Amino acid sequence: MKQTRRREITRTGTTVEQMVRAISGLIVTGSLKPGDKLDEVSLAGRFEVSRTPVREALRQLGAMGLVKREPNRSAVVTTVDESHLNSMFEAMAELESICARLAASRMTAEERRSIEFEHRASHRLIQDSAEEDYAAYNTRFHTALYLGAHNEHICDLVTQTRARLAPFRRAQFHLPGRLVRSFEEHETIVTAILRADAAAAGSAAYAHVAIVRTAAASVVANPQVFADL
Amino acid sequence: MKQTRRREITRTGTTVEQMVRAISGLIVTGSLKPGDKLDEVSLAGRFEVSRTPVREALRQLGAMGLVKREPNRSAVVTTVDESHLNSMFEAMAELESICARLAASRMTAEERRSIEFEHRASHRLIQDSAEEDYAAYNTRFHTALYLGAHNEHICDLVTQTRARLAPFRRAQFHLPGRLVRSFEEHETIVTAILRADAAAAGSAAYAHVAIVRTAAASVVANPQVFADL
């Protein structure tokens, strides 16, 4: 017999893991905005658990940088000022650049074949202006890049940074022409990778992020500007 | 009145913060080795607190990557296989390289003056073979590099990576000739920074870490090889 007094919401893993997923989900999807207070009793009530797993989840989210905690004070969804946001985008550009550079020299034939194939397939999506599907593909593309670097730790760092930027990446591919631009930038990266041209892949990836970063300067005021990352 | 039933060990912050510091201290200093089990009741007894703050501390340490947790199983000091260790050193090299490159172009006059002064001062330490003091200086040097990059997020990433490598950096400057080599490598980096030569600073910093990384390949078997980072 598993879980005696467990409600039906039970999906996978421990209660704390569920809470981490649930809360980070609320943050990443924008249901909870930067600056929002996360009080333990409300969250516990909302998810019908006790405060203990909520507290542990908040502690973990704090370590992940998604919320900020101070003693005897409610946890707060991490706010980033313009300067910090800029620093995260810059870090993202550097990290993606490293991944692309390493991927260009290390990807297996199979990985190269796969990323090329998927990239080609994504061309259809931009013709259909399928923003949702393209966004999903975009995530796969970047993930493939991170994995292609064949460096577990760098993959962790870039994934983690990506998660922290997530709250600021809403309204992604809805800018006119962004889909096409994104595809072209991917094309540059993929071509360089297939040529095993590490330097070109690295600088193309840096530019790919840097384009977004430029727009990001004005973003704290107007979140709509955010785009493909 | 503060803290009614608090024991005298109370230093700063909440009990959980103390536990995080205490446990990560045990890990970083090597009192707890990779693979060691961290059972909650023993730790609670050892530090004379209840399991609750211990659990929260372990959760946070898990998020920081210092320990690994699995449901219904004791936390374990993170073990890294040779491949993962290599990936962390490579990441470290890339990150330090970025910091050096950015520092070369962004450090203020005051920061440049300070790092040059401290570097010069460290010369005395290698003449005295003051390993302990040099190790402390070395930490300051690298921290100054991270801060000099003027990028908060990258500073976070590199600091975090450094912490995770800490358990593998014992027996640091005790290799014959390592102090002198380290100083010379620092010299190259400092000189490049003072010239505002970003490319040279970046590649010097990469090389500085890469030297250690090379030795690290054989390290899982023989921890003595680890050196200056």
Next chain:
DNA sequence: ACCCATGAAACTGCATGCACTTTCATCGTG
């Protein structure tokens, strides 16, 4: 002798309760 049940000991997961701190509305005072 070996192997697999079995059950107790040890441990983790979570809920609950109390102590302490912060917050905020209320009231008295200058």
Next chain:
DNA sequence: CACGATGAAAGTGCATGCAGTTTCATGGGT
């Protein structure tokens, strides 16, 4: 009317207890 004291309400910090799980030693069956 502004301003600071005050105390209750709400929230966090930690201890404790119980339920469920893992682990390990023991004993019966082959």
